[in-house]
Amino acid sequence: MAGMSYVQRLRHWALKTNQSHKSVSWILDIIRSGPAPENLPRSAKTLLKTSKTTTAKILGIPGGKYWYKGIANSLSHVLKDMHVPNSISLNMNVDGISVFRSSSTQFWPILVSIHEMPKISPMPVAIFCGSKKPLCSASFLDPLVAEIKGMAENGVWLNGNRLNVSVRAFICDSPARAFIKGVANFNAKSGCQKCLAEGEYSHDARTVVFPVTAGRKRTDEEFRAGGYGNHHKSRSPLLQIPNFDMVEDVIIADRLHLIDLGIMKRLLKGWRDGSLDGSLASNMTPKITMDTKNVPLYKDSASPRHASTKKKKKRCKLRINVFWLFSQATSRVRSISILFDSTNQRCSR
Numbered sequence: 001m002a003g004m005s006y007v008q009r010l011r012h013w014a015l016k017t018n019q020s021h022k023s024v025s026w027i028l029d030i031i032r033s034g035p036a037p038e039n040l041p042r043s044a045k046t047l048l049k050t051s052k053t054t055t056a057k058i059l060g061i062p063g064g065k066y067w068y069k070g071i072a073n074s075l076s077h078v079l080k081d082m083h084v085p086n087s088i089s090l091n092m093n094v095d096g097i098s099v100f101r102s103s104s105t106q107f108w109p110i111l112v113s114i115h116e117m118p119k120i121s122p123m124p125v126a127i128f129c130g131s132k133k134p135l136c137s138a139s140f141l142d143p144l145v146a147e148i149k150g151m152a153e154n155g156v157w158l159n160g161n162r163l164n165v166s167v168r169a170f171i172c173d174s175p176a177r178a179f180i181k182g183v184a185n186f187n188a189k190s191g192c193q194k195c196l197a198e199g200e201y202s203h204d205a206r207t208v209v210f211p212v213t214a215g216r217k218r219t220d221e222e223f224r225a226g227g228y229g230n231h232h233k234s235r236s237p238l239l240q241i242p243n244f245d246m247v248e249d250v251i252i253a254d255r256l257h258l259i260d261l262g263i264m265k266r267l268l269k270g271w272r273d274g275s276l277d278g279s280l281a282s283n284m285t286p287k288i289t290m291d292t293k294n295v296p297l298y299k300d301s302a303s304p305r306h307a308s309t310k311k312k313k314k315r316c317k318l319r320i321n322v323f324w325l326f327s328q329a330t331s332r333v334r335s336i337s338i339l340f341d342s343t344n345q346r347c348s349r
């Protein structure tokens, strides 16, 4: 904070520590009750430079409220006065985030990053807020798709120059991917978004399993013709995006749902509870817990939970258990590694 003024340091502290307006106003009152700098703002809004104008309206759509800022608006704000290539391609992300611990309120933001300018942070171009995901993909995605179509024709004017903008890919987790494409979920029998492999229900595993590691590839042409039966659930607004491949351009890179919460959770619960062959010895569960607690975490990971808990396992815990199990050179681990390898390779392009 060297070189910052008193007020700048105060603003820096408030923003870095996510202080509420109420807390900041309180602190300002306390400071003002003594000998305070003359330029000390009177309100939290002035100190934090909170915008007095909203850049987009909040609309009601099925399931909640929707704020659409827009891609062009975001690009103009972020790229002003920067040297920008003539053409850029965008990576799009849609996901659901719980906002509070004590309520089901969640945000579904649409984020955009510029593939050619990776140092620029992803930009929120729209946010849905509701008690669950948007009820209708059309009302959620239509404004985005309409803007993308407009940009494909007219580009975006930036610093007096035309910027050509295209969509490179949608990068989402498995539930969001199925939602935006209007297709069956990843755990449905026809849920694979990349190939025609049909799953079948396993009463032992109590889930859908795929007996083959890859079927014939799905194609954009067949998808657009609606040729995949139960795979299609609703008509996706993404179909209107120019030069967009519905199969290739919605990529699969979702370790959380497919590996950590998918296979790993199923295996650990099965071995712990004895519903799978070769259950863990009773003294193994506390050993797994001890060993995983000693594994250094990524800085974005939460603390591992106890392996014996029957509550929902979180990704970090399950991921670490993967590391633990791989570190044990048993025949079981070798069989898992084959399973993981096949899952990673199956349809992950």
Ligand SMILES: [Zn+2]
Pocket: 192, 193, 194, 195, 196, 197, 213, 214, 215, 346, 347
């Ligand atoms: Zn597949």
